[in-house]
Amino acid sequence: MPSLNTDDHANSEAPQTSATPLTLEVESVEGARGDRILFSGLSFSLARGQLLHITGPNGSGKTTLLRILCGLFTPTEGMVRWHGHDIRSSASTHRRECTYIGHRDGLKAELSALENLQINARMYGCRDNKLIDDSLRLLGLWEFQDIVVGHLSAGQRRRLALGRLLVKQAILWILDEPFTAIDVDGRGIIEAQLISHLQRDGIVVLTSHQALSHPRLRERCVTVSLQ
Amino acid sequence: MEGSTNSALTAFTTIFRRDIKLALRHRSELINPLAFFVIVVSLFPLGLSTDSRTLLQIAPAVLWISALLATMLSLESIFRSDYDDGSLEQLVLSEHPLSVIVLGKVAAHWCTTGLLLTLISPALAISLAFPPQNLGVLIWTLLLGTPTLSLIGSIGVALTVGLRRGGILLALLILPLYIPILIFGASAVDMSIDDLDVAGQLYLLAALLALSLTLAPFATSAALRVTLE
Amino acid sequence: MRIFQFFHRFASPREFFRIAGAMIPWFAAVTLVLLSVGLYLGLFVAPPDYQQGESYRIIFIHVPSAWMSLFVYMVMASAAAIGLIWRIKLAHVIAMSSAPIGASFTFLALVTGSLWGKPMWGAWWVWDARLTSELILLFLYLGVMALYAAFEERRTAQRAAGILAIVGVINVPIIHYSVMWWNTLHQGPTVTKFDAPSIHLSMLIPLLIMSVAFTLFYATVLLMRARWEVLEQEQRSKWVDEYLEQT
DSSP, X not given: OOBXXXXXXXXXXXXXXXXXXXXXXXXXXXXXXXXXXXXXXXXXXXXXXXXXXXXXXXXXXXHHHHHHHXXXXXXXXXXXXXXXXXXXXXXXXXXXXXXXXXXXXXXXXXXXXXHXXXXXXXXXXXXXXXXXXXXXXXXXXXXXTTSBGGGSOHHHHHHHHHHHHHHHOOSEEEEESTTTTOOHHHHHHHHHHHHHHHHTTOEEEEEOSSOOOOXXXXXXXXXXXOO | OHHHHHHHHHHHHHHHHHHHHXXXXXXXXXXXXXXXXXXHHHHHHHHSOOOHHHHHHHHHHHHHHHHHHHHHHXXXXXXXXXXXXXXXXXXXXXXXXXXXXXHHHHHHHHHHTHHHHHHHXXXXXXXXXXXXXXXXXXXXXXXXXXXXXXXXHHHHHHHHTTSTTOHHHHHHHHHHHHHHHHHHHHHHHHHHHTTOOOHHHHHHHHHHHHHHHHHHHHHHHHHHHHHTO | OHHHHHHHHHTSHHHHHHHHHHHHHHHHHHHHHHHHHHHHIIIIISOOBTTTXXXXXXXXXXXXXXXHHXXXXXXHHHHHHHHHHHOOHHHHHHHHHHHHHHHHHXXXXXXXXXXXXXXXXXXXXXXXXXXXXXXXXXXXXXXXXXXXXXXXXXXXXXXXXXXXXXXXXXXXXXXXXXXXXXXXXXXXXXXXTXXXXXXXXXXXXXXXXXXXXXXXXXXXXHHXXXXXXXXXXXXXXXHHHHHXXXX
């Protein structure tokens, strides 16, 4: 059984979240791989402006939980609600309002950084070229925009993958190890983006082996640890 | 409603253009099915005989089976690289109907395989002593038949893309489903040599195309959602 | 509504395991009786055919297995559809337990067809339309079984193979008619020995009995297979532990 450590202290310091309705609700969810149960009876809920940090050792089901939250994986028991609706029945709303960055970057190695982000943006219905340019600048990829992704470093690819967050601007961000391969600089940039997303009443769910360093992230942070 | 149709169309063209662009950056992979087609067809005169009457007799079957196998071997490219680099899960999570995205990908696949196979088929047909005045029927059957091969094939690839070694399994799943197309395609070409009316087979091929065009994208999307879990 | 409740209860793995366990001996007994009666009537009572002599008697095996090969495919695809649409685990179990049984019937139909073909056509294998259709049906079964075996995750395997079974069932009529058409094209209208337009009652009765027997045989084996599959699938449940301790 996983333990659920809700950081009450941190929660109470975020008074603006108490009035807003709960947006993401997880109700007695069970995740299993094969005949092995990773977690069961897991329930929690998140209001807008909150960050959920999922911790746990390797193989504890962190990725499975994230995939359940974004609708890629159907839980063996229980359900996930978004705005009060089961995400399986209102999948299109949930998909429109959610961005998932998995541990694989989802980039085409043969296309340039700019082309990749443009294609993503078009799929999200974003036609704002300035937003794409701004995102590339912000992520420190402006000078590399015409380089084929296969020739970028792992950290640069990760940054580009996270660029999807900026061009889609969804409410719910689900991030699987966003800081992998990313340097100190990049980490600062991403944390700053997380903070401003939370300030805009967004929701972030992430897994990360490192603790969140920024105090303004920590004050909005709830932790679920899987075992 | 109009807005969502419009955005689905955008999704279709975005994916279609992306896949065409990717195919063009992999010229060698674009050539592979064509080279396979040419080599397999040229094996028959080598293995059988160079007698033009014998060749003409087997030409319809040889051309159709070779085109079918060339298509089958190229099927993996519809989803394989997207699966490996994580793009596929992004597409599955897209707000657009997955069947539309699938249709875009299959259309791009057909343009880079089936269409090209059709275009080079006359040259191969001539090498098998095929009468030039009947090339039209051959081209028509391939034009109507190969999109169906891509569409049905996409179901098989979607089902096996999550497996490490899906290649032979894919053939086992897909080839039985290809039999009707082979029967109508090859027999139309065969009968055209004897100047018989082949409109019936062409209509049947068109009907199979219409049927797979309406049903296959849904089956493929359902399969992708299952295998991506 | 009571029927609905019954199905609802039946669909719970534990109840299924219990009810199926109680049904199996009855099904097996009736199967055995019908098989003996049908074989006796077919092999000893029915008169020899005036054209084919004694060799026609293989139809009492061949025809029911050919029917079953199609029937089981329908059951498999319908169960898979029910499992996929209403997310009923038991339906998937029924579908996947049916596949090997259906494949066996198909194989039996092919073998008996070819045994029959030897005295009829003078060859073990002839590209007869129905035998060819049957062969393709066997390929379809093998595809479903191979796909089911290829996945490690049971749930994924069931659903993926289920989708393939449904795609197959849409294709079965298309394949059948295309093969029939192909056959007339290449061989001219052959005498289809599998058609018996004016079958004598003394042949028809054993044939019908054998068909019912085969159907019940399928039901028996299906319940047995599904029961073990359920036990394996639910191995983490408490009732399975209790059951295993009792035995």
